[in-house]
Amino acid sequence: MPAAPPPVRVRACLLGALGASGVAILELVREQTGTAGFLVGLGLAVLPVPLLMAAFRWLGRAAPRPWAQLLFCFGWGACAAALIAILANNFATEWISAATADPDHADELGSVAIAPVVEESAKAAALLLVFVFRRRQFTGAADGFVLAGFTATGFAFTENVLYLGNAFGEDAGSGVGALDSVTAATFFVRIVLSPFAHPLFTVLTGLGFGAAAALPPAAPRIARTGLPLLGLAGAMGLHALWNCSSRIGEYGFYWIYGCVMVPVFGLLLGLAVRIRRRRLHAVAGELAVYAAAGWLAAAEVPALASMPARSLARSLARHSGGRAAGRAVARYEEDAAALALLRHRARTGPAWDAEFAGRERELLQRLWLRRATAGPALARAAVLEELLPPRTGPGERVFVPAARLTGSGPWTAATSAGPSSPRPCVLPGGDGVR
Template sequence: MSGPQYMGPEARDPRLRRPQAAPYPQAAPLGPPAPVGPVGPVGPVAPARTGPTTVRRRRRDDIAKYALTALGALGLAGLLRLISATADEGASFTAAVLLALIPLLVVLLTVWWIDRWEPEPPSVLLTAFLWGAGVATVVSLVVNTTASIAVANATGLSDSGEIVSTVVSAPIIEETTKGLGVLIIFLLRRSRFNGAVDGIVYAAVVAAGFAFAENILYFVRYSDEIVRTFIMRAIASPFAHVIFTACTGLAIGVGARMRSRSAWAWTTPIGLAGAIALHAFWNGVLASAPALYFVVVIPFSLACVALVVWLRWRERMTMRKRLADYARAGWLDPAEVDIITTGSGRSAARHWAKARGPQAVEAMRDLLKAASSLAALRQQALDGHAEADHAAQERELLETVRRSKRVLVGW
């Protein structure tokens, strides 16, 4: 079999021209395996090494992540204990938690669908969820209650305090605390924050945690009107908080892809302003004019769905372009690029591997994950955000590709 057709600088570098192994069996849904041998960078990447500074930074980021996770867990535990203590009976609290799990499951399944091309680490998603449920909710509850009482005492009107808390304090405090969680995750995981889709995913998980805790509070508080409350919060508006906070997450993600490393400093306030405005409109205008739900909310929600679908499509096209770079260097076959970057291709690949046993399933999973990470890593370098250990990460991922394909060749 002839070797791959090299293009660009790879074609002029004899060190990258290596013989190919035998192709997969005809029954396999993949093309020829990548060349084996020493790993060389593909295109303009940063020739750096992993040093003590990188190791210390990662250790520091891990400690911060664990601290945030613990803080969120403590906050959620304390909030649930407070809510259960104020419930009329234990059964109402249990029912509230179970009912709150329904919209949470819907949101998390949606997040999984959005993020399935390049899944974010479960541990970081857990941190995001607990920040929303345990930190943002507790801070917002304290500040909103304080603001409501202060305005009511100043004006002598309890309704004034409620209005200010709902239309002014809640949108500002809640969106700021939720957005802060997304921003902290971005700063801790900047090297793996790959754009708008990642921003939306983390924002959605933070908002899902916040809505989960808030729904429990509402279901307990209005247990005498539980059916109406459940319909309004879990059926009519399960994605309300997600849409609000997604404005901030989208802005952070857009800033992450810009050439300037400090772009997030001005994109984040823009997204936060949009989140606050939407939240205030929802709490103020829609609460007083429910008929606008069908005129405004449904069309706007459909527009948000269309935006997410388009962003996912653009991410897939970016992945295809970056993996094509590795295909030109011989690490992937063009047919494999098509498989990795299409839902039907991935499904067929997994089905083929499943029929051949656990070893093939594991190799296929590693191949798909490594290829997605390679595309994101290379795009990051092209955006001008290559980390100090970029070359080492690329070599590790390419070795995973080579090893996985060797296993699959055996079938």
């Protein structure tokens, strides 16, 4: 893979592009809906956004993505992808209309054949950027799931502002009552009935990128390229089917919604839960090896593999040491999960990339620096969550007193003294991971 441009330059270019597209899409939507319609659409369209973001964040909590990366994907979907989609769709519809002299046919063809291709490609660009420039943070299906969800949520937000704003303008011009309100009907269909539609499409693209990220370096190039394209094709196909649902008969929308969208949503929801469980299981299994080597206390491992225990550990640290201690525990948990998944990839696949040893040392060093604060808090959380028995005895794990939660002074392991200086861990059988 060719070397990426300097990160500072890349970030500056991307932020500049997002800022410019944000200003452009804001003015474009306001121009189409009017100021009053824009404000109404904005207020209604924002309602499902926190719920969708929380749902996708929940999926990725086992090894959380940086918030800056998630917000970039949301911003890309809301600004850059939406701007590309509006401009391209309008151009394509006008071109088809001029070529066929049939506006109705142009709208139908544009919504079914053009819009899915343009919109899903524009959203997929955000995943491609993360895949290329933050490759080592893209570890598998869960990452693709989360990033795709945030990108599509941003896109749906802007699209909903446009649709709801136009509906409000139509109601204001016709003076209809609440029962015949186009705004109410649009709100019900887009916000209540199908807020998950765009995320559902784009998640298929994300799964394709996630599958490609999980491939070993020796995998054929066609597989690395073909899996994201396969996912993108699936997203386009499902999107096209959804767009044509209202054009295939009086009950076409309900048939597609009940027989396709809801089952696919259920399947992907089940897959998301399974991915999350597998990630937590991998965290527990891999961190047990580091605990055996002295990098972690044995009591920390079950806490790091339990989301309630992680949350409790952060709360205990904040209570004893303030916000700084809470942030230290949160970063410790993120680094521990990243380390576990890094080792899991190295252990379950062929010889992994040459950066593994350096990345492992980096994460271990960061864990070691925060261990005095995070270790006791996690061990205490494991006891309070009943992941460990709160008693001592020969061969048993040791209860960590609450007095240790301040994080002051040198850290003492609950079961064994840690290494005096960081050293790379080794895989079972004594073979070091390189």
